[in-house]
Amino acid sequence: MNRFEVLTPADLAHAARLLARQGHVALAGGVDVIDLLKLGIIAPATLVNLKNLPELHGIEPGPRGLRLGALTKLHEVAEHPFIREHYTAVSDAAREAATPQIRNLATVGGNLLQRPRCWYFRHPDVNCLKKGGDRCYALTGLNRYHAILGGGPSFIVHPSNLAPALIALGASARIVGPSGERSVELEKFFTLPSVDPKRENDLKPGEVLVEVNLPPPPAGAKSAYLEAREKQSFDWPLVGAAAMVASDGASRTVRDARIVLCAVAPIPWRSPEAEKEIIGHPLDAERARAAGEACVRGAHPLADNAYKIAMTKVLARRTILKAAGIEEA
Amino acid sequence: MKHDKHGPPDSRAISRRAFIKGAGAIAATTGLIRTPPASADAAPDAQDGIVERIGPGAQTIELKINGEVKRVTVEPRVTLLRALRDHLNLTGTKLVCDRGACGACTVHLDGKPVTSCMVLALDARGHEITTIEGLLTPDRMSPLGAAFVEHDAAQCGFCTPGMMMSMAAALASNPKAQLEDVKRAVAGNICRCGTYPHVFAAALSVVRGGNRGES
Amino acid sequence: MTTPSTTPAVRQAAAHLKEKLLRLAAPALGAEPSDIEARNDLFQVRFDPSRKMSFADVCRRIPGDSLSAEGERVPNYEGYRRDQAGCQFAEVEVDAELGIVRVLRVVAVHDAGQIIDPLTARSQVNGGVLMGVGYALFETRRMDPRLGIMVNPTMDDYKLVGPLDVPEIEVRFVEVANGFNNTGVMGFGEPAHVATAAAIGCAVYDAIGVPVRSLPITPDRVLAAMETRA
Ligand SMILES: Cc1cc2nc3c(=O)[nH]c(=O)nc-3n(C[C@H](O)[C@H](O)[C@H](O)COP(=O)(O)OP(=O)(O)OC[C@H]3O[C@@H](n4cnc5c(N)ncnc54)[C@H](O)[C@@H]3O)c2cc1C
Ligand code: FES
Ligand code: FES
Numbered sequence: 001m002n003r004f005e006v007l008t009p010a011d012l013a014h015a016a017r018l019l020a021r022q023g024h025v026a027l028a029g030g031v032d033v034i035d036l037l038k039l040g041i042i043a044p045a046t047l048v049n050l051k052n053l054p055e056l057h058g059i060e061p062g063p064r065g066l067r068l069g070a071l072t073k074l075h076e077v078a079e080h081p082f083i084r085e086h087y088t089a090v091s092d093a094a095r096e097a098a099t100p101q102i103r104n105l106a107t108v109g110g111n112l113l114q115r116p117r118c119w120y121f122r123h124p125d126v127n128c129l130k131k132g133g134d135r136c137y138a139l140t141g142l143n144r145y146h147a148i149l150g151g152g153p154s155f156i157v158h159p160s161n162l163a164p165a166l167i168a169l170g171a172s173a174r175i176v177g178p179s180g181e182r183s184v185e186l187e188k189f190f191t192l193p194s195v196d197p198k199r200e201n202d203l204k205p206g207e208v209l210v211e212v213n214l215p216p217p218p219a220g221a222k223s224a225y226l227e228a229r230e231k232q233s234f235d236w237p238l239v240g241a242a243a244m245v246a247s248d249g250a251s252r253t254v255r256d257a258r259i260v261l262c263a264v265a266p267i268p269w270r271s272p273e274a275e276k277e278i279i280g281h282p283l284d285a286e287r288a289r290a291a292g293e294a295c296v297r298g299a300h301p302l303a304d305n306a307y308k309i310a311m312t313k314v315l316a317r318r319t320i321l322k323a324a325g326i327e328e329a
Numbered sequence: 330m331k332h333d334k335h336g337p338p339d340s341r342a343i344s345r346r347a348f349i350k351g352a353g354a355i356a357a358t359t360g361l362i363r364t365p366p367a368s369a370d371a372a373p374d375a376q377d378g379i380v381e382r383i384g385p386g387a388q389t390i391e392l393k394i395n396g397e398v399k400r401v402t403v404e405p406r407v408t409l410l411r412a413l414r415d416h417l418n419l420t421g422t423k424l425v426c427d428r429g430a431c432g433a434c435t436v437h438l439d440g441k442p443v444t445s446c447m448v449l450a451l452d453a454r455g456h457e458i459t460t461i462e463g464l465l466t467p468d469r470m471s472p473l474g475a476a477f478v479e480h481d482a483a484q485c486g487f488c489t490p491g492m493m494m495s496m497a498a499a500l501a502s503n504p505k506a507q508l509e510d511v512k513r514a515v516a517g518n519i520c521r522c523g524t525y526p527h528v529f530a531a532a533l534s535v536v537r538g539g540n541r542g543e544s
Numbered sequence: 545m546t547t548p549s550t551t552p553a554v555r556q557a558a559a560h561l562k563e564k565l566l567r568l569a570a571p572a573l574g575a576e577p578s579d580i581e582a583r584n585d586l587f588q589v590r591f592d593p594s595r596k597m598s599f600a601d602v603c604r605r606i607p608g609d610s611l612s613a614e615g616e617r618v619p620n621y622e623g624y625r626r627d628q629a630g631c632q633f634a635e636v637e638v639d640a641e642l643g644i645v646r647v648l649r650v651v652a653v654h655d656a657g658q659i660i661d662p663l664t665a666r667s668q669v670n671g672g673v674l675m676g677v678g679y680a681l682f683e684t685r686r687m688d689p690r691l692g693i694m695v696n697p698t699m700d701d702y703k704l705v706g707p708l709d710v711p712e713i714e715v716r717f718v719e720v721a722n723g724f725n726n727t728g729v730m731g732f733g734e735p736a737h738v739a740t741a742a743a744i745g746c747a748v749y750d751a752i753g754v755p756v757r758s759l760p761i762t763p764d765r766v767l768a769a770m771e772t773r774a
Contacts, residue, residue: 005384006405006451014378031447034408035428045385047405051452052380075441099517100495101444102429119686119695126691141688142695144764228642230682230762233516233706234430238763307643307764314641426699481663484671512707519699523671525710 002043008052012208016178018048020206026050028071028110031102036115039124041131055176055210056109059083066214070109074098074162077108087214089223089242089323093165093262096227099234109209112163112173112186113201116156116266117236118146129154129197136197144304145238148296148312150265154193155302158200161240163190163268164260165225168242171214177207186212187260190267200266218256221246224323227262228311237263239311241319245283252282252324259320261295264312271295274316283324285317292317383451390451394419395463403450410434412450413460421461421490425519432518435491436460442498444517461490464497472538473497476531484522492518496532506536547660549617551727557615564613568605569597624724628732629655632676632739634711636747640770643763645748647677647711650740656717657730669715669736676740678705681760 006027009015018024023045027033036042050056051071060067061082068077077083077094084091098106115121120128120137127133138146138155146155163186171186190201203209217223227240240262247254257278261269273294278287292313299309321328383390384405392399394417401416410427413419413436422445425433429447436445437459445453465474473493476482483489492515499514500506506514511532512525520528566577569587573580573595581590587602589595620626633651638644650673659665682703686696696702722728741759749755754769 001406003385003404003406005382006449007379007383008381010378010380018377018379027449027452030449030452031429034447034449037406038427049381049452099429099432099444100499100514101432101435101442101517102447104438104441104443105447117700119701122698123693123695125693137688137691141690142686228644228763230644231703231706232646232708234700235703235706236700304764307767310767311642311763428698428700430699481667484667512710515707519704519706521704522667523674523705524667525674525705525707526670526713527667528707529710 001037001040004037004044004047006047006049008049010052012053012055012176012210015048015050015053015208016176016206018046019208020178021046024048026208028107029073029105030110031106032110032114035122039122041115041122050109050208053208056208061086063216065216068108068212068214070107070209070211072108074103074106074108074111075100077162078103086217087165087169087223089165089168089225089244090162090214092225093161093227093240093242096225096237096240097161108162108212111160112166112189112212113203113209114159116200117159118156121156129193130156132198136193139302142304143302144307145236145263146302146305147265148299148301148305148308149261149269150192150267151300151302152194154197154266156193156200156266157263158190158265158267159236159263160268161225161227161237161262164240164262165223165242166212166214167268167270168223168225168244168258168260169214169217170244170258171212173212174210175203175207176210177204181210183213187268187270193266217244218246220248221256222323222325224319226315226319226322228315239263239308239315241312241315243316243319243323245278245320245323247283247324252284252326254278254281254283254324257320259291259295259316261312261316264299264308271316273297274320278320283320283326285321285326285328288317288320288324288326289313291320390454392417392450392453392458393456394458395460396457401450405449405451407450408446409436409448409450409453409458410445412453413445419460419462423487423490425487430519431488431491432495432515433488433491435494435518437494437498440498440501442495442517459494461494464493471497472535473500473532476534476538477528480527480531480534482524482527482531484520484524488518488520488522488524492520492524492528496528500532500535504536506532508533511536546731548657548725548727548729548731551660551729552725553615553617555615555726556618557613560613560615561611564611565602569602572597572601572605620724624722626722626724626730628730628735630732630735630739632736632743634740634743634747636744636751638748638751638766640752643766643770645681645744645761645763645766647681647709647744647747649712649714650677650743651714651716652736652740653716653718654732654735655720655730656732657720657722658728659717659719660727660729662717665717665732666715668733670713672733672736673713673740674705674710676737677709677711677744678703679737679759680741680744681709681762684760 025044027047027049056069056071058069074094120126121130129136136154167187174183223244225242227237229235242260244258246256257275259271259274274291277291277294295316296309387402387404389402423433425431427446429444434445435442438456465471495515570577575589585599587597631653635649637646756769
């Protein structure tokens with residue numbers, strides 16, 4: 001780990017100004033920053049500690065939805081009764097993430113901005129495309145945990161399992177930079193490696209992720225998040241799926257839906273194809289199965305990860321049905 | 330490492346634990362010598378809107394550990410785990426993976442378990458830090474510690490302090506924990522020796538003891 | 545294996561130590577060491593029980609502050625069988641759509657020679673069983689064939705059994721008198737380990753109707769095996 005100084009800015013504007021400088025990196029919970037420092041993937045001269053900024057704190061439920069300060073801890077998200085009730089997928093995803101000890105440190109903002117867990121990217125002896133090297137070693141190497149959708153030229157999967165759940169519920173991020181603020185739909189915030197393989201999102205130098213805002217869920221909407229892992233104890237998901245389904249009570253006709261997949265693509269992967277299969281139709285197991293099939297229609301598996309296709313179909317179907325409260329026979 | 334040259338003349342007078350601690354201290358000292366401290370510049374930089382500037386050289390910070398305020402001089406890059414083990418001689422907290430995945434380094438921050446390898450020491454300022462030494466000592470056993478011994482919940486013992494910290498926090502917040510709860514409580518702790526069944530049994534015995542009154 | 549390899553030497557050292565104590569007691573009791581019996585806290589002359597000394601009094605005659613003796617682990621005695629017998633059972637649940645295997649229960653029945661401490665013996669078998677679960681389902685070193693590096697050298701990528709992967713474990717010891725060494729102790733950490741993986745493999749076969757022929761039995765392999773079923 002290189003030596004660095006740690007600065008605490010007085011306010012948000014100064015934080016943004018500092019972060020616009022070369023070699024300055026934001027410090028939230030520190031879980032990913034410290035790992036990247038230890039691995040030598042980043043070597044900043046200065047860490048800018050965000051924990052003093054009041055705008056980044058707090059969970060605020062209200063009639064206009066929910067505001068999650070960027071510094072909200074994952075355990076707070078997992079345990080909050082309002083989130084549990086109205087944004088179930090988000091609460092479930094936070095509970096499935098990481099370990100109790102990490103959930104007590106990790107923040108929502110840091111979770112969305114964490115770097116990939118790809119074993120080539122995190123290997124100190126490998127200089128891959130994401131680190132400025134000339135290729136993605138996963139393409140021809142060991143790729144059982146890599147992307148089946150949206151890959152190329154890098155084949156990482158986005159590591160956040162909170163992001164798909166937030167996107168399924170229509171979240172947006174409020175971002176403050178040196179020259180003002182902007183709000184961006186979380187769905188559009190993540191960027192594919194075909195745009196730039198060296199980053200996973202659209203946060204510009206100097207920008208601070210201040211909060212994540214969730215609109216009130218559509219009337220009659222319910223949501224769910226499920227993931228498949230090798231281990232039942234802490235493990236990264238092989239595949240995950242978040243679903244929001246808004247349907248009319250008795251007829252079960254779906255008025256609105258969002259299906260977002262986890263760990264299958266370099267970004268949280270929304271599947272409009274799957275949504276189309278269910279919107280406007282009465283939902284049943286058959287419809288949900290068709291949506292699962294639709295999710296992977298464009299999939300391109302690598303040598304070791306074709307199994308993720310089968311898994312994605314199943315998880316998408318189960319998550320849709322779980323969100324809608326339909327028991328499978 | 331030339332342990333022998335540093336050993337006291339009567340090597341029988343030194344316990345294995347003290348010896349190992351001594352060896353650690355030598356390694357830590359060498360580390361400090363390699364990186365000369367930069368000029369301490371703690372003055373807030375009003376012009377830049379900075380309320381605190383710390384490092385990159387070693388600086389003295391205050392940490393409240395097990396109820397006592399301790400002063401420790403560390404660079405900003407030193408993790409809480411390293412500060413505890415290498416600078417404060419609190420070696421009950423263990424270093425294994427150093428990346429948040431095993432739980433051996435678990436301590437409490439304000440009563441909540443966290444992996445101290447993933448916290449900068451300076452970020453632990455202003456929090457109540459509890460280490461395994463604050464939870465129990467051989468002559469001040471906690472009911473959970475006694476239950477670990479009674480149920481043989483430690484084999485090599487390396488995961489045990491972290492395991493106990495996670496479990497203690499969970500039992501404090503849920504004194505009626507059931508099997509599923511105690512399993513989840515230590516979901517972030519890895520035990521290579523396979524002590525889990527006895528760890529669960531030890532925790533559940535404390536829960537039952539608690540229901541009967543103090544045992 | 546620690547207990548069977550060390551206890552015979554410990555027992556032999558203890559026997560030598562006892563001889564030394566008898567030799568210390570002999571002059572005081574006016575008897576030959578071979579005529580003295582040491583039982584519980586007493587050293588007594590066999591043919592005249594009125595001549596006796598307490599253990600503490602014998603110890604007072606120790607020159608210096610300690611008495612020591614050495615023992616060694618001699619080769620096993622001829623003419624006794626050292627084979628171990630045991631049965632390992634595993635009950636698994638397979639998510640047939642996702643290929644994920646969970647071990648629900650393991651029953652480990654072991655011919656255990658003489659058990660010295662039942663609690664720590666159970667710990668030993670628990671450890672063997674849990675390593676067996678990891679061996680069967682999770683653990684493997686993944687080497688990139690071109691780069692020559694292990695890609696999963698960390699504790700999140702190299703998957704070790706965690707608390708939520710622990711099955712219910714039932715341990716039964718069948719103590720058998722065994723004369724191949726002087727304590728009759730056998731090792732059972734390894735049998736519990738290797739046999740568990742085999743039992744899990746067989747249980748998965750029983751569940752899905754086709755065998756998965758390599759370890760670990762990861763979801764991709766279960767799904768691939770099930771594809772061959774039709
Ligand atoms: C053992 C382990 C298991 C894990 N399992 C999971 C899992 O199952 N699912 C999952 O989703 N994640 C998992 N994680 C990842 C973990 O959730 C993230 O590392 C954590 O959320 C990062 O948050 P942080 O607050 O610690 O961020 P930091 O490490 O402080 O920051 C992360 C990045 O974001 C930047 N940053 C942080 N906050 C802001 C902000 N407000 N504005 C601008 N930039 C900012 C930092 O500069 C840095 O680049 C796991 C991590 C570990 C160690
Ligand atoms: S050493 Fe901190 S979690 Fe492993
Ligand atoms: S007792 Fe050895 S790792 Fe847990």
